[in-house]
Amino acid sequence: MATQPLDVPARLPDDAQLTELTHKLAETAEQYDRSGEFPRANFDLLAKEGLIGLTVSGRLGGAGAGFVDTLRVLGAVAKGEPSTALILFMTYAFHAAPEKGGRWPSALYEKLAREAVAGRGLIGTFRVEPELGTPVRGGLPKTLARQVEDGWRISGEKIYSTGSTGLDWFAVWARTDEAEPRVGLFLVEPRSEGITIVPEWDHLGMRATVSHKVVFDDTPTPAAWAVDLRPPAEWAPKPGEANGQSLWNALAIATIYDGVARAARDWLAGYLNSRVPANLSASLATLARVQEKFGEIEALLQVNSTLITSAAEAADRGEVPSAVQANLIKHVANTNAIQAVAIGLELTGNPGISRNNPLERHYRDVLCSRIHSPQADTVLVAAGKAGLAQ
DSSP, X not given: OOOOOOOOOOOOOOHHHHHHHHHHHHHTHHXXXXXXXXXXXXXXXXXHTTOTTTTSOGGGTSOOOOHHHHHHHHHHHHHHOHHHHHHHHHHHHHHHOTHHHHHSOHHHHHHHHHHHHTTOOOEEEEOOBTTTBOGGGOOOOSOEEEEETTEEEEEEEEEEETTTTTOSEEEEEEEEOSSSOOEEEEEEOTTSTTEEEEOOOOOSSOGGXXXXXXXXXXXXXXXXXXXXXXXXXXXXXXXXXXXXHHHHHHHHHHHHHHHHHHHHHHHHHHHHHHOOOTTOSSOGGGOHHHHHHHHHHHHHHHHHHHHHHHHHHXXXXXXXXXXXXXXXXXXXXXXXXXXXXXXXXXXXOXXXXXXXXXXXXXXXXXXXXXXXXSOHHHHHHHHHHHHXXX
């Protein structure tokens, strides 16, 4: 069941509101991790707060938020419940990407934008396939769009389809059946015939993303909903340039998993201050060795904050980093986030890996940062090539 529409304008929350939002989302984070269900109540809350349409243009009723403001909200959501943040990010990036205004049919795009402002309109792009893997590494999708008299018929399988059971719209990456195939996005309503969601997402962490397999079997969609078709070569990224979706992806993924690490850090601080072993007269937090290791966590998270914030501020000024720079920020921030939570496990021992404590969940979630495209090998090879070419 989709989020109920609300007459609440998108707005930018202050720090106190974001802190309260984090606390509310954290209350049910363990529940969603254990059930693996779509976090519907979380999106009802985000809709009530006017946050679904945050990056929609002010002309269409949104807040028109840029990188800095959007990442503030995304980080607060991720600190509370990161699967919700990952699903939310897809809608944020969709409306923030400038190409939507130029390539999508204006009336159709405005429909989706106004739905987001009203508290609905969650959209996800389904790109990954069993045979192809992620399109970042090249190749044409196997998913086929067959042109018929009244539109298109789509057939194929998409895996790791984040948000699958709770989205209002699917944007499906497919190739056409033309003599010279075009590749691009087809907008599909989840209620359309010929769609089967196979509940196979049962991963280490981020379990509430419901990233199941979605199978399309001659699924119809209107002709006008073939919203962005191009020759394959036109989808290739320009050398050294990070624009639109790629920049949002790098900074948002870094922000989401940094949020997980900060949630772990806060829990750990409380644990260390309250834990008084029988052989000590004071808490673990008073031990120099513990303070040193906690200082390492603080250093890692400070580096993340500086990297992400400075890049976001520059992007809002129009100073777009190169693709290499953007992806290195993601890589370094994710590596730091994993290490920060790992130090927490080192300090807590058995309690840290018990499901009675959230640190175990935070560690499972933060490890999932490694699988987001582009992955470490792609990022580092590109950086190495760029550096050696100087």
